[in-house]
Amino acid sequence: MISGEQRVDPELTTVIESVVGGTPCANSGEFHYSLAERRWEWSDDLARMFGYEPGTVRPTTELLLSHQHPDDRATGEAVIHRVEDGEPFCGRHRIIDTADRVREVIVIGDYESDDQGTVVGTTGFYIDLTDALEEERNDALDNVLPETIAARAPIEQAKGILALIYGLNSEQAFAVLKWRSQHTNTKLRALAARLVEEARQFDPNSPGARTRFDHVLLTVHELVDPAADAS
Incomplete structure (x- = not known):
């Protein structure tokens, strides 16, 4: 305890x-x-x-x-x-x-x-994720992706990426993104934008893609442009 x-x-x-x-x-x-x-x-x-x-x-x-x-x-x-x-x-x-x-x-x-x-x-x-895994994954696909495509906002895109990779729903994906922002003292929008950029650079179907994305999620704040974080 x-x-x-x-x-x-x-x-x-x-x-x-x-x-x-x-x-x-x-x-x-x-x-x-x-x-x-x-x-x-x-x-x-x-x-x-x-x-x-x-x-x-x-x-x-x-x-x-x-x-x-x-x-x-x-x-x-x-x-x-x-x-x-x-x-x-x-x-x-x-x-x-x-x-x-x-x-x-x-x-x-x-x-x-x-x-x-x-x-x-x-x-x-x-x-x-056991009880609602399939339902929440479907919700993520049905609700997060159309919103991401329509809005094209960094935070929504980052939420969509997290939802797809980890099987989260929209609220859970945002909670993880917000935690990384607060824990690293990095502005949420700047962190999300950089996460999206980094995610575009690897093939999600390649061997070890999940492991590489885990590393990206936990270190992406180090790659944020200070000017973007200050804006």
């Missing part, structure tokens, strides 16, 4: 609330990992996502690995190792809860630093 004494980014909490529409439910959950103590902490919703009642289990790396879907184990392990290394990441894979139910999740996280800028841990959240 995540303790109130931990310095969890309040902006991240806002994003989580946005992703689930501000309604308590089990389709998202927050985590924190301390590098110094090598200790995981889960929110109550994340514990339930894995099938545990809050407070009944202590999350560990070994426990997380035991819940990885066999076919997605390499992807799941890569996400966990990036958490342990204090690196930003974004990944999609399947887990198996205590009832042997397969859940498809997106995991997004970033490093957490102290007042001196030293990386002290990782904080992030899981989004469970």
Whole structure:
């Protein structure tokens, strides 16, 4: 369980609330990992996502690995190792809860630093796409893409890209985009415009395209023109 004494980014909490529409439910959950103590902490919703009642289990790396879907184990392990290394990441894979139910999740996280800028841990959240995956993917195609084509606005285009690549709906895609903007102190429009430009430079059907896009999403703020960010 995540303790109130931990310095969890309040902006991240806002994003989580946005992703689930501000309604308590089990389709998202927050985590924190301390590098110094090598200790995981889960929110109550994340514990339930894995099938545990809050407070009944202590999350560990070994426990997380035991819940990885066999076919997605390499992807799941890569996400966990990036958490342990204090690196930003974004990944999609399947887990198996205590009832042997397969859940498809997106995991997004970033490093957490102290007042001196030293990386002290990782904080992030899981989004469970299982129950409404097909419906939300269809909504993204039906609602986001026509809006993107008609408006041709950078933010809408970026939302459409995130929706297609990660299977998010429009609101979830915007929440992720907003989080990256706030977490990196980069203006949303400038970040979105650069994300669209970077996304145009690779073939989404090529091997490793998803992995490359994960990297783009987490580092695109470094490529934003300072003049564009100031406008």
